[in-house]
Amino acid sequence: MTLPSSVSIVEVGPRDGLQGEARHVATADKIALINRLSACGLRRLEVSSFVSAKAIPQLADAAEVLAGIERAPGARYSVLVANERGYESAAAAGADEVAVFLSASEAHNQLNVGKSIADTLAKLRPVARRAAADGVPVRGYVSTVFGCSLAGKVEAARVERICGELADMGVGEISLGDTIGVAHPPQVQAMIEGLRARLGDLPLALHLHDTLGRGLANVWAGLQAGIRVFDSSVGGLGGCPNTPGGAGNIATEDLVSLLRAMGIACGVEEEAIRAVARFAASLVDHPLASHCAYAGGTAEERA
């Protein structure tokens, strides 16, 4: 096993992180957050969502956010869309990439998208078609890949079938989501091996949660299995605010710190991302589930 010399990080804090936050974050603060993230060296940023503003009022200002941010050279600004109408709004607002989403679990997809998986795929095909015509890259999120709080165990064959459908419609990268944080390293590795057989060298990303403390263990497992793109959220934004220790997305600064320790480049300045994590914490009304935002300073610098 050879470790890569570099990997890519997809920063999802401004979208996935903020979307569930109870306290409204002002558009100007979102723009400041995104600008500070790109200034750290992040070059893939998911900045908002053109999904129903009624469903996600926190992200109703997606167009203003896209219009207000500074575009860092070489950076790609992505937004979430659920259907063709969302795609049109995203394209009009100047998104560089769109992300579509569905769940591997039928029950979770029904809850989250309000449709069957088959009906969701039918809504996504025209998005992929339109994006291909416009030359806009499409990322596909599959959630509950490693387990679901509603459906329990999720069969690998089901994940492979859904990812195959996304690949067939032209999705250029698939992000495998451990929505409830129950994945474990051998499972991650087996899942990736199985998907490789179906998807060939289609880029796969891991979207890991630290709910049970396994986030970085699964990063390491993913690296060993050849994953070169990892999603993370500054400050661990997107955790469960009402649960002590209840973490959500792995924190970008924790990921950056681990990668740096292992000698793997990711282009993100470590001290700067820790400062942005503390800024992100100031925007919400609860402590964040980050390790390095608070603890990373002295011990880490010296060792």
Add this chain to the structure above:
Amino acid sequence: MTLPSSVSIVEVGPRDGLQGEARHVATADKIALINRLSACGLRRLEVSSFVSAKAIPQLADAAEVLAGIERAPGARYSVLVANERGYESAAAAGADEVAVFLSASEAHNQLNVGKSIADTLAKLRPVARRAAADGVPVRGYVSTVFGCSLAGKVEAARVERICGELADMGVGEISLGDTIGVAHPPQVQAMIEGLRARLGDLPLALHLHDTLGRGLANVWAGLQAGIRVFDSSVGGLGGCPNTPGGAGNIATEDLVSLLRAMGIACGVEEEAIRAVARFAASLVDHPLASHCAYAGGTAEERA
């Protein structure tokens, strides 16, 4: 790489976890904690310390604790000692095992033990000799193995030399401590390989901290490198109470949850250890840095 069918957990919460706690924990509560831990299935428990009561007032009741606990069949109750006098007290109090300790970093050893490493080793040799004569197993802790906040980088050759000295004096198991939580998986694996060359098949344990979120990643790395004994602390006791997100020891319930997910037996009942973690949290005056004590319930059970 074949995963083992089972591993051993050394529960260090009652000693390593409590020793730094500001709020005094009553002897009866310590005894209750230890009894509840053994009732979960834990069979190796480090319960107190016969190191200077002045240095660690929280553990001044070591003899009362050892006298008061119920001895679960097959369980081994260990205590920390620093010298021959401590060994005598431990033996008189009925400890099944003693643990000795030093740092791989000269600066940290000076701070923690108040002596050079050479002088510390000289103090430990008679302990090992007496214990061997009495048939009492001796465990050796080496701290700051993967980095030190005072000395920075710690050379593997230095760790190998110190572990070699412990092996030569008859220490039967060496626990490698990531005192400041900066170890990363490839480093863990390289360190273990290097030590194997020096120590042969002397049992090695990993004593990992989750300070930077890498605790379980290093468990996985250790498993891959052949480690079959892991230290952990119920509730993650031993964290840094004044640092949000500043975790110390990996939490026993997080380790148990990960092992169960991977199909590796450890003899510990998962729901029960989570309940003990919440009891442990009630004994101290700050939230604990556990993941599964709070978040493990529903999602984990179902997936």
